[in-house]
Amino acid sequence: MSVIRSAGLRGFRATVAELGGDAEEMATACGLPVAALDTDDLLVPDQAVAAVLELAAHRLDCPDLGLRMARRQDLDMLGPLALAIRNATSLAAVLECTSRYLFVHARSLSLTMEPDPYGDRGVIALRYGANAPGLPTPVQGTDLGLAFVHRTIQRLVEDRYGLRSVELPYRPAAPIRTYEEFFGAPVRIERPAALLRAPAALGDRTLAGGDENLHRLAMAFLAEQSGDAAAAVAPRVRTTLQKLLGTAAPEIEVVARLLTIHPRTLQRRLTAEGTTFAAILDEVRRDEARRYLTTTDMPMSQVASLLGLAEQSVFTRCCQRWWGATPTTVRKSKTV
Incomplete structure (x- = not known):
């Protein structure tokens, strides 16, 4: 069984309450401890987290639940990885440490940099997803993850970063315009993988306020996890x-x-x-x-x-x- 830190549920209780639902009842129905809704450091089954997001989206008729939750999440939920990210001096360093150590937050999740699937040399693809062969892609969980990565990059560079398109491996129930308004870029559906396509020069962006000593310290602890x-x-x-x-x-x-x-x-x-x-x-x-x-x-x-x-x-x-x-x-x- 693969687990994820309960920090991944940040914003669930508030979002469900806003929509008139009972977050605790849904958590219990999916086998999650109620405490997971209010603390960051419990280890809970990632499939149960994916299930509770899908259950809430269905019961509350809210197909963009993952996007709504992403607005309530911040970098601190990533624990020591957040410290490494905040003190990186370039976006390349952020992407590198995140791709290496996202597993500290969730064993089954990955974020990798890949060549553009359409062959554009000026574009890179940030591929997000769960390493769970044979299982269907969780729509709300993937929406939440992609949205979190997108908003984190925006916060770090304090500007739009030139997102070219968002690739989704499914046909979402929410209108495509909902996604395009959220991401500010074209959205393509039923693609081979969940991707954010961004300029290849993105990694060259320098970040203000980073501390190389703290970055190295955080990376050392991540390596020792x-x-x-x-x-x-x-x-x-x-x-x-x-x-x-x-x-x-x-x-x-x-x-x-x-x-x-x-x-x-x-x-x-x-x-x-x-x-x-x-x-x-x-x-x-x-x-x-x-x-x-x-x-x-x-x-x-x-x-x-x-x-x-x-x-x-x-x-x-x-x-x-x-x-x-x-x-x-x-x-x-x-x-x-």
Whole structure:
């Protein structure tokens, strides 16, 4: 069974309510936990998610349900992949990391760049779909995915990006003009695959506000994703904090986003493992402080900054608490 993070259902409850339906009843009918409607980090069967979208579209006579939901979704639903995307400095980097790591959000989904199916060398095709041979293409799920990719690119480039056409592998029940108004481009139906056809130069677009250090950090964590939701989380928090110190704020929200876990869920799991986020952060800072003090000649102010501490005086108080000595004494003795 392939799973998807429940973040993929963002906007479902609100959209169904707007149309006069009961989102919880529909979720239950499709075997989804009601909690999946309100949290991002549950792993739920992707076929059940596809089924609940189709059920809602049918019951509520809303054939453009997927497009409506897409208007309520944002990049944050992708967890650590969102951090990599937001800090990419070019659209080429965004497309590359998304094509490599979309599976972190949903095991069966893929987004790939391909040559234009019509042979236009000035055009590339972004192919979106589920890797589920033999199963029918889920209309609402595919609509939602294509629409999400389209809106994400628009937000990143802060402009229209020259979309040439949208290719759909089915004949939708909604009028074609509904799709064309949404995408702002011609829509072709009953094609071999779900595609967004865009200018080949799209990847050359630079993005403002990216941070290469955070992008590399996020990519490293994506590469290390094991996909084992039941594994102990404390070691992963420790590793994350070791890499975050001196690069980004060592806050639980940042760590949770990288680990694709809601902050409250992360707190609960750490408690169940007999520790807390604050305790792990303190241990990591202590270990890193020992390393800096005993193996380098860095100024104390720089060490404090690398530990994510606001002031050198705070660092001094931490050393007194950890070892009963000042940083200077620890550096001279090298015995802690």
